[in-house]
Amino acid sequence: MIRQLQPWFENLGKRQVKSPKIYFRDTGLLHSLLDIPNTHNLLGHPKVGASWEGFTLEQALQILRPNAVYFWGTHAGAVLDLVFHLQGRRYGMEIKFNEAPTLTPSMRISSAELALEHLWIIYPGN
Numbered sequence: 438m439i440r441q442l443q444p445w446f447e448n449l450g451k452r453q454v455k456s457p458k459i460y461f462r463d464t465g466l467l468h469s470l471l472d473i474p475n476t477h478n479l480l481g482h483p484k485v486g487a488s489w490e491g492f493t494l495e496q497a498l499q500i501l502r503p504n505a506v507y508f509w510g511t512h513a514g515a516v517l518d519l520v521f522h523l524q525g526r527r528y529g530m531e532i533k534f535n536e537a538p539t540l541t542p543s544m545r546i547s548s549a550e551l552a553l554e555h556l557w558i559i560y561p562g563n
Contacts, residue, residue: 438462440494445507445520451550454510460491467491489534493559494519497530509547517547517556526554536562 440460446453461467467488473479479488498506503521509529510516519530529551531544538560548556 438466440491442494442506442508442519445509445551452512454508454512454516458508460494462491462495464488464492486534489561490518490532493532497559509551511546515543515546515550517543517551520551520553527551529553529556531556531558533558533560535560 438461440462442458442460444454444457446455467484468474468479471482471484473482473484479485482488497519501521501523503523505521507520508516508518509520517529518532521528521530529547531538531541531547538558540558544556544558547553
């Protein structure tokens, strides 16, 4: 029901977040607990981004099936929603509930600091 995502940290010379993030694996249960009865109410709810992030995270993990997954964040505000390794390479995902996301400073910092092979931005648009 709940996924506890541990932080990725290494010696980068930055203060990094070391507390885990919690996600509802079943967004239907989350919607029920938040008393969100339909899509219309969900789209206007302040937790729509968190719901989208949890749903997308679970779908990505079902497809990719990496051995271990993490998130990464610094106390200065740089955050990456998902960090994982496949075939010896490090990848990242940023999940945005936005129709036209743009490359943010946080994405640039995480891609460079973590030496990612590739960074995907997952969003509900085309």
